[in-house]
Amino acid sequence: MKLSLPLAMLLAFSFAPAAHAANEADYKATYATAEAASKEAAGMRNQWTVTVSALAAARKAADGGDFDRAVAASKEAEALAKASIFQAISEKEAWKAMEIR
Numbered sequence: 738m739k740l741s742l743p744l745a746m747l748l749a750f751s752f753a754p755a756a757h758a759a760n761e762a763d764y765k766a767t768y769a770t771a772e773a774a775s776k777e778a779a780g781m782r783n784q785w786t787v788t789v790s791a792l793a794a795a796r797k798a799a800d801g802g803d804f805d806r807a808v809a810a811s812k813e814a815e816a817l818a819k820a821s822i823f824q825a826i827s828e829k830e831a832w833k834a835m836e837i838r
Contacts, residue, residue: 759804767811768795774818783825788817 771792778784791814799807 759808761799761804764795764799764804764807764811767808767815768792768799771795771811771815771818774815774822778818778821778825781822781825783821785817785821788814788821791817 771788775784775788775792778788791810795807795810795814798804798810
């Protein structure tokens, strides 16, 4: 019985899909999505500086051929841009609750 658990774990890991290395096409797709979200945030006048930094890190990693890091930085930039969009939308009306009456 004790040997069956490690054997089951070994089998489970052997059938698990392998993480594939990102390529230039993956980078370009994730970067385009992140850049679009960043532009939307900028249009709302709420673009965060960390988003711009993450996009720059993605470009730098891609220029160096490290597409795994470039994709990760692009996804981070997209998440940051979406958070800034959410903030802009929620703060559009929330400030009224803080107004002194």
